[in-house]
Amino acid sequence: MSKPSLRELEHHDAFIERHIGPDDAEIARMLEVVGHDSLESMTAAIVPTSIKSGDGLDLPAPQSEEEALARIRAIAGRNDVFRSFIGQGYYGTRTPPVILRNILENPAWYTAYTPYQAEISQGRMEALVNFQQMCADLTGMDIANASLLDEATAAGEAMALARRASKAKSNVFFVADHVHPQTLEVVRTRADGLGIKLVVGPAADAATVDSFGVLLQYPDTWGHVGDHAAVAQAVHARGGLVAVATDLLALTLLKPPGEWGADIVVGNTQRFGVPFGFGGPHAAFMACRDAFKRSIPGRLIGVSVDAEGNPAYRLTLQTREQHIRREKATSNICTAQVLLAVMASMYAVYHGPDGLVRIARRVHRQAVILAEALRRAGVQVDEGFFDTLHVTGVDAAQVHTYASHQRINLRKIDAGRVGISLDETVTRTDLAALAKVFGADLADSTIDAIDAGAPDALPASLLRESKFLQHPVFNTHHSEHELLRYMRSLADKDLAMDRTMIPLGSCTMKLNATAEMIPITWPGFADIHPLAPPSQTRGYQELIDSLEAMLVEITGYDAVSFQPNSGAQGEYAGLLAIRAYHASRGEGHRNICLIPESAHGTNPASAQMAGMKVVVTKCDANGNIDVGDIRAKAEQHSANLAAIMMTYPSTHGVFEEDVVEICEIVHAHGGQVYTDGANMNALVGLAKPGKWGSDVSHLNLHKTFCIPHGGGGPGVGPCAVKAHLAPFLPRGHRDAGGAVGKVSAAAHGSASILPISWMYIAMMGAAGLRKATQVALLSANYISKRLAPHYRTLYSGRNGLVAHECILDLRPLEKATGVTAEDVAKRLIDFGFHAPTLSFPVAGTLMVEPTESESLHELDRFIDAMIQIREEIRAIEDGRLDREDNPLKNAPHTASMATAGEWTHAYPRELAVFPLPVLRRQKYWPPVARVDNVYGDKNVFCACIPVDAWNEEAPAGA
Numbered sequence: 031m032s033k034p035s036l037r038e039l040e041h042h043d044a045f046i047e048r049h050i051g052p053d054d055a056e057i058a059r060m061l062e063v064v065g066h067d068s069l070e071s072m073t074a075a076i077v078p079t080s081i082k083s084g085d086g087l088d089l090p091a092p093q094s095e096e097e098a099l100a101r102i103r104a105i106a107g108r109n110d111v112f113r114s115f116i117g118q119g120y121y122g123t124r125t126p127p128v129i130l131r132n133i134l135e136n137p138a139w140y141t142a143y144t145p146y147q148a149e150i151s152q153g154r155m156e157a158l159v160n161f162q163q164m165c166a167d168l169t170g171m172d173i174a175n176a177s178l179l180d181e182a183t184a185a186g187e188a189m190a191l192a193r194r195a196s197k198a199k200s201n202v203f204f205v206a207d208h209v210h211p212q213t214l215e216v217v218r219t220r221a222d223g224l225g226i227k228l229v230v231g232p233a234a235d236a237a238t239v240d241s242f243g244v245l246l247q248y249p250d251t252w253g254h255v256g257d258h259a260a261v262a263q264a265v266h267a268r269g270g271l272v273a274v275a276t277d278l279l280a281l282t283l284l285k286p287p288g289e290w291g292a293d294i295v296v297g298n299t300q301r302f303g304v305p306f307g308f309g310g311p312h313a314a315f316m317a318c319r320d321a322f323k324r325s326i327p328g329r330l331i332g333v334s335v336d337a338e339g340n341p342a343y344r345l346t347l348q349t350r351e352q353h354i355r356r357e358k359a360t361s362n363i364c365t366a367q368v369l370l371a372v373m374a375s376m377y378a379v380y381h382g383p384d385g386l387v388r389i390a391r392r393v394h395r396q397a398v399i400l401a402e403a404l405r406r407a408g409v410q411v412d413e414g415f416f417d418t419l420h421v422t423g424v425d426a427a428q429v430h431t432y433a434s435h436q437r438i439n440l441r442k443i444d445a446g447r448v449g450i451s452l453d454e455t456v457t458r459t460d461l462a463a464l465a466k467v468f469g470a471d472l473a474d475s476t477i478d479a480i481d482a483g484a485p486d487a488l489p490a491s492l493l494r495e496s497k498f499l500q501h502p503v504f505n506t507h508h509s510e511h512e513l514l515r516y517m518r519s520l521a522d523k524d525l526a527m528d529r530t531m532i533p534l535g536s537c538t539m540k541l542n543a544t545a546e547m548i549p550i551t552w553p554g555f556a557d558i559h560p561l562a563p564p565s566q567t568r569g570y571q572e573l574i575d576s577l578e579a580m581l582v583e584i585t586g587y588d589a590v591s592f593q594p595n596s597g598a599q600g601e602y603a604g605l606l607a608i609r610a611y612h613a614s615r616g617e618g619h620r621n622i623c624l625i626p627e628s629a630h631g632t633n634p635a636s637a638q639m640a641g642m643k644v645v646v647t648k649c650d651a652n653g654n655i656d657v658g659d660i661r662a663k664a665e666q667h668s669a670n671l672a673a674i675m676m677t678y679p680s681t682h683g684v685f686e687e688d689v690v691e692i693c694e695i696v697h698a699h700g701g702q703v704y705t706d707g708a709n710m711n712a713l714v715g716l717a718k719p720g721k722w723g724s725d726v727s728h729l730n731l732h733k734t735f736c737i738p739h740g741g742g743g744p745g746v747g748p749c750a751v752k753a754h755l756a757p758f759l760p761r762g763h764r765d766a767g768g769a770v771g772k773v774s775a776a777a778h779g780s781a782s783i784l785p786i787s788w789m790y791i792a793m794m795g796a797a798g799l800r801k802a803t804q805v806a807l808l809s810a811n812y813i814s815k816r817l818a819p820h821y822r823t824l825y826s827g828r829n830g831l832v833a834h835e836c837i838l839d840l841r842p843l844e845k846a847t848g849v850t851a852e853d854v855a856k857r858l859i860d861f862g863f864h865a866p867t868l869s870f871p872v873a874g875t876l877m878v879e880p881t882e883s884e885s886l887h888e889l890d891r892f893i894d895a896m897i898q899i900r901e902e903i904r905a906i907e908d909g910r911l912d913r914e915d916n917p918l919k920n921a922p923h924t925a926s927m928a929t930a931g932e933w934t935h936a937y938p939r940e941l942a943v944f945p946l947p948v949l950r951r952q953k954y955w956p957p958v959a960r961v962d963n964v965y966g967d968k969n970v971f972c973a974c975i976p977v978d979a980w981n982e983e984a985p986a987g988a
Contacts, residue, residue: 045095046798049541049790050805051885057805060812060886064831069804073716075829076807080690081717088583092795095545101792102785105576106554108569113460114306114439114559117418117451118251119181119210119775121279121301124454128510129303129376130551132517133369137738140369141527141542143534144742145331147855147865148344148961149922150954153520154741155343158331158368160503161299161313161375163974167498168281169295170288171317173972176329177299177371177743178314178363179595181275182213182775184296185245186220187316187327187361188273191294192243193226195322197269201226202241206233208250209275212775217245219760219771223606223641237264243271248287249280252449253418255489262291278302280416282383282390285492294318301453303377304370307550308570309560309776310595311744311783313371323347323970327361329742333975334966337959338926341975344961362598362635365732369740380513383499389454393417394486397452399477400461402484407470415487418451424468433467439562440467501974523957525864527738530954531888533813535683535835535867535877536630538711538733542786545793546736549785560776570781577784580791581750584799585710585727586718589756592748593772595779597708598632600728600747601675605640606770607726607751607758608673608702614758620672620700624663626655628682628871630706633675642672653682653825660692664699671701678719679709679833681871682825683810683879693723702726702755710734711881712807712834715800726751735787746780746787805882806834809889813878816893820900824875835879837872838896844874847906849918851876854899859922860945861895862954891948898945912936917945922956 047053052060057069066072093101114122125134133139145151145158158176165174178184189203203226205214214230221228229239233256236244244265249255262272273294274287279301281287287295300312318326324347332346378386394416401411401419412420421429426448433440441449450464458477465472499505507513525532532539549555558567578590594600605623612620623642625633627649634644647663648656655676664671674696679685693703705724711734713719719727731737731746739745751759760773778784794802814823814836824837840851851874855865867877880889902918905911915936917923923942933939944950 045543045545045793046092046801049543049794049798049883050802051883051888052805056886057808060808063815064808064811069801069808072808072811073804076827076831076833077685077716078687078689078828081722083716083718083721087715087796087799089580089791089796092798093792095793098789098792099545099548102549102789103552105569105573106549106552108572109554109558110566111553111557112437112439112562112566114562115450115452115464116439116441116559116561117449118441118561119212119298120306120309120559120561121451121453122455123301123303123305125303125305125373126377126380128513129373129380132514133373133376134551135547136521137528137542138521138524138526139372140547140738140740142524142741143526143532143537143539143739143864144368145345146868147859148342149856149956149958150525150859150864152343152957153523154368154372155331156520157372157375159343159972159974160379161315161371162331162972163501164375164378164499165278165315165317166973168278168286169276169317170286170496171292171295172320173323173326174315174317175326176331177366177368178296178316178328179367179599180310180312180314180775181210181296181298182216182772183599184314184316185209185213185273185275186217188245188294188296189217189220189226189243190224190361191318191322191325191327192271192273193224194325196242196271198242200240200242200270202229202239203227204229204231204236204239204241204244206236206244206246206250207231208233208252208254209245209247210251212772213275215772216775219606219773220639223639225641233258233261237261240268241265241270243273245273245275247275249277249416249418252412252420253415253451254412254420255284255414255416255492257489257492259290266291277416279386279390279393281494282386282498283394283488283494284416285494286496289496294322299371299374302374304373305556305782306559307556307780307782308558308567309778310780311367311370313367313374328363329366330972332966333971334962334969336961337920338924340958342958342961344963344966346966346970346972362602362632362639363596364598364632365596365743365745367744368742369744372741376513376517378499379504379507379516382504382508383497385508393452393454393456394488395481396456396461398484398487399480400450400452400464400472401487402480403465403470403472403476404468407468409468409470413487414489417453418449421448421450421468422446424448429467436463436467438463438467439559503974525862525954530862530864531880531884531892532864533866533878533880533892534864535837535879536681536708536870537739537867538730538879538881539739540711540736540881541883542736542738543790546786546789549789550782555782555785570778573784573788574778574781577788581729581748584714584718585729585750586720587727587750588720588753589759590748590750591759591761592746592781592784593760593774593777593779594728594747594749595774596743596745597728597730597747598636599773600749601632601636601706602639603749603760603770603773604704604726604728604751605636605642605673606760606773607749607755608704609640609642610758610770611702611755612672617700620670622667622670622672624660624671624674624696626676628653628655628680629675629677630681630708633706637675653680653684654686655680655688655692657688657691661695664695664701668699671696671699673702673704675704675706677706677708679712683832683835683837683877684825684827685833687828690722697723708733709834712803714803715796716803720750720752726755731787736790737783737786744780744783746783802882809880809882809884810834810836810878812889813880813893817896820897824872835877838876838878839874840876841874843903847903848913849903849906850874853918853921856960857899857918857921858895859956860917860943861949862952863892863895894946917942922960924957924959925955927959
């Protein structure tokens with residue numbers, strides 16, 4: 031065998047081998063099990079000829095980690111980091127290094143999945159309960175959710191909640207003209223789809239306009255702190271509800287909205303330790319009165335009890351309710367901003383109530399001092415503010431020009447007004463520089479002199495008197511050692527990708543490479559305000575343009591918008607584009623959306639939000655879309671057909687043969703084809719939706735393109751479209767040409783995490799991406815074939831093969847033994863595994879997606895666990911294990927159960943905790959036993975658990 035040349039060695043790309051788990055020898059062994067001699071022959075046997083791409087991807091040659099990092103560092107260097115005092119909902123903040131290193135940069139946190147399996151998610155759920163407690167306390171409300179996508183979309187959700195809960199008959203939602211402009215634009219977009227009439231005007235007018243609800247901002251977008259108690263009282267008298275967008279840091283000093291009449295409070299926690307990031311991701315929140323807890327959108331962490339009677343956290347109430355209620359769901363939300371919510375909650379834990387008040391007092395005093403200095407120089411500054419100065423009567427152009435020369439960004443309002451928002455990063459040097467922009471002198475001694483004499487600018491009647499954050503968790507971990515150990519203790523309770531394979535079907539839990547993660551914390555990406563001038567954001571524009579070109583090539587579409595900051599938002603944006611396209615052609619009446627019964631639950635929920643009427647179509651006995659039913663429904667609704675939404679490969683994990691015909695049928699009746707991009711990991715490099723007849727897809731960058739799930743967010747759901755729909759993509763603003771308005775607050779959504787996907791594609795290149803897809807297909811088929819003697823794969827496609835995931839049917843086993851799919855899911859915890867997707871899309875099944883990143887060793891470890899579990903089920907079948915008292919029914923087994931003095935079960939202790947010998951060498955111990963879901967929903971308690979409850983009994987339900 032000849033030795034490789036230097037050139038061959040130089041061009042050997044190790045990253046592809048690091049991303050793809052099995053090496054070539056292992057791939058050959060797996061192919062033998064599947065029944066093929068090469069990846070190409072297997073691919074030909076799986077993927078329909080009608081959709082295959084004729085040519086490879088036209089992408090740049092793959093770069094090494096070092097080369098890609100150098101390239102993206104140069105891109106980041108093109109962004110010019112000014113000191114930004116623009117505000118408008120985004121503020122400078124200091125991320126405590128202990129949180130930066132041990133949360134944002136820690137794979138134990140960023141590779142975790144949504145806490146649907148409660149027993150292995152206790153750590154992240156405790157952090158989220160802290161977030162909920164923080165938001166509820168500061169807003170003065172009864173209950174808060176576990177984060178939303180951003181403040182603007184949270185305001186849209188508040189409007190929808192008010193519509194559902196209000197007793198008023200009006201169809202009008204009133205928005206005060208003092209809310210942030212991006213919030214108004216997103217609410218306007220949402221109202222349009224829901225058929226709600228929006229009225230915008232001065233806050234005082236809300237008292238007289240007949241509406242089902244109002245939205246106020248406190249403090250408002252100009253910084254003014256207004257007293258809205260009388261308005262709230264008037265709105266309530268008409269049966270309407272009051273929603274308030276607010277700033278949590280301001281609420282440490284101001285009377286919370288819950289104390290002056292708010293029913294729903296929303297906002298952003300960005301300034302609690304999460305950088306600008308050009309607009310995201312940041313964790314928003316919603317807090318509300320207890321009466322609305324069963325209608326609040328998004329995720330809610332509650333407290334229940336486990337099988338041993340101990341308190342335990344779980345997702346409660348609306349958990350994935352869009353999959354159950356579908357088009358009747360209260361929201362299409364499927365992801366949140368968990369990683370950022372955890373950061374914000376830890377910021378509050380670290381600083382505590384006294385520390386937060388200290389930060390808020392410093393920011394406010396700085397604003398007071400700057401305002402007084404400007405007034406002494408003859409500049410007009412409004413009264414009654416927290417941290418934002420509304421400067422009037424100036425030559426704004428001149429001010430901005432001079433500020434720019436000093437590398438300072440101020441808010442651009444109009445020709446005579448300027449905004450200045452201060453934050454915790456402001457120094458005395460900053461104050462002097464800001465004063466100088468307006469011709470004022472603010473020497474160090476002058477700062478002290480003004481501070482000694484100038485009164486606060488907060489209205490005396492609106493000062494906070496109530497206490498907040500009194501739970502011990504916010505009053506204990508103020509030293510770095512204590513916080514470090516607290517965060518470590520929470521991470522140790524959980525299973526994330528840093529410890530085990532997470533084989534979740536439809537969710538694509540693949541490697542999030544360290545090199546991909548590194549750039550997101552660089553100042554060139556992290557410290558850019560979303561409203562910074564284009565001259566300062568050339569690097570971001572290059573990144574976005576480059577990534578758009580990559581995704582256009584990969585998908586076969588013509589244009590991409592990165593504004594949607596979740597997959598569900600991408601669905602929504604795509605449907606809005608379709609609706610606007612029809613309207614531009616004089617066919618605005620087209621409102622029927624065909625959705626197969628197998629579709630993701632977010633699909634019908636998104637269609638409903640976009641103002642469409644859902645018509646469900648059938649699937650055949652093999653789980654495929656029933657083409658005959660599609661044809662019949664398309665003909666029946668031909669005059670009003672707007673679109674079809676389908677997932678490809680199907681939600682059942684199969685490449686359906688008739689996808690091109692389905693596209694042709696829908697197009698023939700005037701409709702558009704929306705292809706859900708959730709399963710794009712099975713297509714990259716093999717087939718392009720935009721080339722086989724699809725008009726639009728959203729792409730889950732947190733699935734196929736390696737942005738980590740972060741415990742349930744952040745996500746990015748860019749919307750990719752063919753050229754005829756491109757003018758209707760959300761690009762940051764509504765224009766006269768009929769484009770839809772904003773679907774999220776920032777023009778480019780969660781821009782600061784786009785470097786992750788850029789790095790992935792740059793390092794993989796065309797050949798690497800294709801091989802990754804092929805190995806993903808191979809891994810799913812390998813699991814299916816190896817488990818075939820033990821579990822039936824419910825659906826398969828051509829040649830008896832599946833796509834990138836397989837559904838294991840446990841229903842016959844439940845009928846024979848009483849063992850449910852949930853029992854198997856919980857038993858897998860004893861083997862150190864996160865369960866596959868449980869009972870979706872078919873109840874009583876497990877949907878397994880191994881991805882290309884898992885090694886053969888890890889695949890076999892999972893297979894061994896599933897085979898051992900099947901042996902335990904056989905033992906129940908033949909009477910060797912009791913039908914009720916067995917390892918599956920009692921799983922998972924905790925350390926306290928295993929070490930109890932008396933073992934009371936009818937099976938051996940060793941079988942419970944060491945079902946395979948390998949577990950003696952490395953064992954994960956779940957922190958709680960099986961959690962009681964029914965108790966948790968009947969006894970809703972969503973706040974921090976009283977300390978003594980951990981040692982006594984679970985808290986009583988609210």
